Amino acid sequence: MDSTTQQCLSLAVSTVVFALRPHPSTGRPTPWLPLVRRIREPYEGCWALPGGPLEDDQDLADSAGATLLRTTGLAPRHLEQLYAFGNVDRSPSERVVSIVYWALVRPDEDARAIDGDNVEWFVADDVQGLAFDHDVIVRYALDRLRAKITYSPIAHAFVTDEFTLAQLREVYEAVLGRTLDPANFRRQILAQGTVEPTGRHVTGTSHRPPALYRSNPALSRHTLTIEETS
Amino acid sequence: MDSTTQQCLSLAVSTVVFALRPHPSTGRPTPWLPLVRRIREPYEGCWALPGGPLEDDQDLADSAGATLLRTTGLAPRHLEQLYAFGNVDRSPSERVVSIVYWALVRPDEDARAIDGDNVEWFVADDVQGLAFDHDVIVRYALDRLRAKITYSPIAHAFVTDEFTLAQLREVYEAVLGRTLDPANFRRQILAQGTVEPTGRHVTGTSHRPPALYRSNPALSRHTLTIEETS
């Protein structure tokens, strides 16, 4: 912990960013993620997760956020540590330990996403052939997302401040990849008390106007996440 | 990821090691963990998690295991990454990023534990006043242990190869801190198929001899854990 030995390794922070966009073939919402094309060896020309070296004066999450803003123009509200990857052979050149975060962006945030020359979005389930061990990382992030949405209200991170239950249900359906019964879904969500009605309704629909909800502010810091309040 | 900038930070790997030992007052099994006394600044004289700098030629988990063997004489079978802590202010001197693992040791492994001059075991729930942010880390590891035992067969990591259901139940009771109904516990465990009977029974007890079980080998690599098969 207090070693003064100079280490021959670099520490990087990368992020798996998920946004929900229509699938190119089915048209149904599905997770996408942005990748950046590598412009130098190793893996030059390959797609890789957005990331960069950890700066001396930045916390880990801040570093992930800053890199993300620089490369993709995104500033996701939900940013959470995923895993630290550090096998000696994961990079063919120098030793690199990557602390990987994962993020969820809301549609209104997603609208501000910029596609730079070397940034492109892909359907998360289809990505393959990435640089380093990033294939494994993306797969693991997807598993975590699908697992966590079943026991945690992270789905709220995918919708705007005000939303209908149908929109929230669409998020669950997009992530889980299957349809859900609207009535049962409604009961589940209301039972867990993570949303509260705003009293307003959507107008101008060609059917019964749905009620608008917002996520319960009491649980904004509820999920079991690390707060390094040292 | 491929930065060649020389970073002014060090990367350490520490481990929260849990073993079940009788509580000093109640006598009932409860989680304990080993701590090492710091012999230099910062936090000289304070207790801290066993750990050390990451060596160039070691994977992260290997580093955790090696340090553990050196300081405590333990080689736990269950070793799992917990979290990466890297706030800029978590160490008063240089910037240190710690990748923390947590481990579970079985009673037969625990018997080989050596208490060095600067190593001592403590009741996990009572530790306090540790160096750096290690209080937070221990608390988080305990939360994870208690959460994970409810949905994953990690309890097997706390028992020997052959065990009775009563022994396995004691593990759950020790971790969760409450008694469980033997009959219901039995049904739950058998229903999830994580154990299989060996056919043998314990003899020499002053009551009905319990059957011996072993954990189902099919699930030794079943838990959703990262395998960096890059």
Add this chain to the structure above:
DNA sequence: ACCTCTTAGGGTTGACGCGACCAAAAGTCC
């Protein structure tokens, strides 16, 4: 004004899981 279409939202039912509790089984010890 009325009908139709579509989605919101509520109700009911049956299967399942789980905790509380009871009862039988199988050994040792006296």
Add this chain to the structure above:
DNA sequence: GGACTTTTGGTCGCGTCAACCCTAAGAGGT
């Protein structure tokens, strides 16, 4: 043999959840 202790199996009641019904409430066409 009888008392004792722990294992092991059985039952019952409750809460949860998925599947499936129904009604409610708007827009738009005729």
